[in-house]
Amino acid sequence: MRLLALLGLLASCALLLAPAAQACGPGRGYGKRRPPKKLTPLSLKQFSPNVAEKTLGASGRLEGKITRNSERFKELTPNYNPDIIFKDEENTGADRLMTQRCKDKLNSLAISVMNMWPGVKLRVTEGWDEDGNHFDDSLHYEGRAVDITTSDRDRNKYGMLARLAVEAGFDWVYYESKAHVHCSVKSEHSVAAKTGGCFPGGALVTLEDGSRKAMRELQPGERVLASLQSDGNGQLLYSEVITFLDRSPAARQQFYTLVTDSGATLSLTAAHLVFVAEGNCSGPVASSQLQTVFASQVQLGQCVVWARGAGQEGHLSRVSRIKMKQDTGLFAPLTRHGTVVVNDIVSSCYAATDQHRLAHWAFGPLRALHSWGGPMGHQAEGVHWYPSLLHWVGSRILNPKHFHPWGMMDIDR
Numbered sequence: 001m002r003l004l005a006l007l008g009l010l011a012s013c014a015l016l017l018a019p020a021a022q023a024c025g026p027g028r029g030y031g032k033r034r035p036p037k038k039l040t041p042l043s044l045k046q047f048s049p050n051v052a053e054k055t056l057g058a059s060g061r062l063e064g065k066i067t068r069n070s071e072r073f074k075e076l077t078p079n080y081n082p083d084i085i086f087k088d089e090e091n092t093g094a095d096r097l098m099t100q101r102c103k104d105k106l107n108s109l110a111i112s113v114m115n116m117w118p119g120v121k122l123r124v125t126e127g128w129d130e131d132g133n134h135f136d137d138s139l140h141y142e143g144r145a146v147d148i149t150t151s152d153r154d155r156n157k158y159g160m161l162a163r164l165a166v167e168a169g170f171d172w173v174y175y176e177s178k179a180h181v182h183c184s185v186k187s188e189h190s191v192a193a194k195t196g197g198c199f200p201g202g203a204l205v206t207l208e209d210g211s212r213k214a215m216r217e218l219q220p221g222e223r224v225l226a227s228l229q230s231d232g233n234g235q236l237l238y239s240e241v242i243t244f245l246d247r248s249p250a251a252r253q254q255f256y257t258l259v260t261d262s263g264a265t266l267s268l269t270a271a272h273l274v275f276v277a278e279g280n281c282s283g284p285v286a287s288s289q290l291q292t293v294f295a296s297q298v299q300l301g302q303c304v305v306w307a308r309g310a311g312q313e314g315h316l317s318r319v320s321r322i323k324m325k326q327d328t329g330l331f332a333p334l335t336r337h338g339t340v341v342v343n344d345i346v347s348s349c350y351a352a353t354d355q356h357r358l359a360h361w362a363f364g365p366l367r368a369l370h371s372w373g374g375p376m377g378h379q380a381e382g383v384h385w386y387p388s389l390l391h392w393v394g395s396r397i398l399n400p401k402h403f404h405p406w407g408m409m410d411i412d413r
Helices: 002-022 071-075 100-116 155-168 356-362 364-373 385-397
Strands: 084-086 122-126 145-150 172-177 180-184 204-206 212-214 223-227 236-260 265-268 272-277 291-294 303-306 315-335 339-342 345-351
Touching: 084 100, 100 122, 100 145, 100 155, 100 180, 145 155, 155 172, 155 180, 204 223, 204 339, 223 315, 236 303, 236 339, 236 345, 236 364, 236 385, 265 272, 265 345, 272 315, 315 339, 315 345, 345 356, 356 364
Parallel strands: 084 122
Antiparallel strands: 122 145, 145 180, 172 180, 204 212, 223 236, 223 339, 236 265, 236 315, 272 291, 272 303, 272 345, 303 315, 303 345, 339 345
16 A cells, blocks of 8 residues: 555656646747757767667567568568668668668668768668578567668768667667668567557547547547446446547557457557456456456457447457557557447556556546546647656556566657
C-alpha cells in the first residue's frame, strides 16, 4: 500500500505541475522562436549513444542472419530513394535491401544531407550483406545496418554526417573510420513496443449507435464499447474516450495479430495488455479465470474475451493462430473504465507494465482531471505526457520484472 500511495502522490504532483510546464498560452517567452540547435560533429571512433551497439540502449541484440531463402527475407524492403546513391558493387541490389526502420531513418538522413550541403547526396557503401563480408555478429546480415559517406566523398564532412545520422534517429551511430560512418537500428520486433502499447489505425471500435469506426477516426469524447469491470469481466457497456495515450497516425509498426476461433482478429503491439484465460474456452467469462498478459506472451490455446454487444457479458474464444504483421498507425485510447473492445475482443487500455489494476489506479488522476475539466480537446500526435511520466516514476520504484523488456524504450521520440 505504501508503494501505491507513493505512486499516486507522485502522479498527483505531476498532474499539478505538468500543465504549467507544457502550457502554450501567453506568458514569459511566448512567441519567441527557439534558436536552431547547434550540431557538433562526432569525432573519429566516437559512437552515439555511448554504449555497445548490440545492447538494449542501442540497436539491441542479434536476431539471426537473413538469407534470400529464409522466412524473414520478407522483412527486408528495397530503398529506391533517388536522393540516395547506392554503391552496389556486387550488382545484386543487396545494398538497397533493409528493414523498414532502417529505410525510414536513411530517407530522413538523406534530406538532412541535402539541406546541410546543397548539391551533395547521401551515399550508401554497404547495406544488407548476403556474401559473408562482415564479422559473424554484424547487423548488416539482418538489414539493420548501413555504412555511409557523402556523394562527394569529402572526408571532412563525415564527422557532421555522423551527427546528422544521430539526429535522423538511427539507434546507434559510429564514426568508424576515415572512410565511412556506420549506422544501425533496432529490430522491427523490438521497436514494435516502443510506445508501450497500441492498436493500428484500421482497428475497429463499436460506437454507442452500434456503428463501427476505425481507430484513426476516433475522437476524445466519443463513447465506445468496453467492459464494465476494469479486469475485463462483467457486462459490456459504452465508455467515454478520455484521451489517447499515444496517437501517431503515420507510424509504421509491427503488430502481434491474434486470430480466434470466433473469427475475431486483434492486432496490437508487443507490450499491450490483453485479457486471457486458460482451459475451457466455452461459455461466459468468470472473473477468476482472467489474467492480463502482454500481447507478446499470449499462447496458442489460451482464451480471449469475445464481445457480443452492449448489455451482454463477454464469452471466451480460443486463440487459434498468432502472427506478425506490419501496419500503419499507433493508437492507444484511454476510456473511463480502462478497457476497450477492439475488433470484438475486450482489451486493456494499458501497456508496458503487467499490472493492469495498478495501471488503472495510477491513471485515476487523469480521469479525475477529465471529470473536472471535461473533454481535453484536440490532442497532438505522439505519446501523451502522463504515461511518459508514470513510466519514468514506475521504472524507479517498481521491480523491473513488471515491465515489458521493450516497453517505452523510445518514449522521447
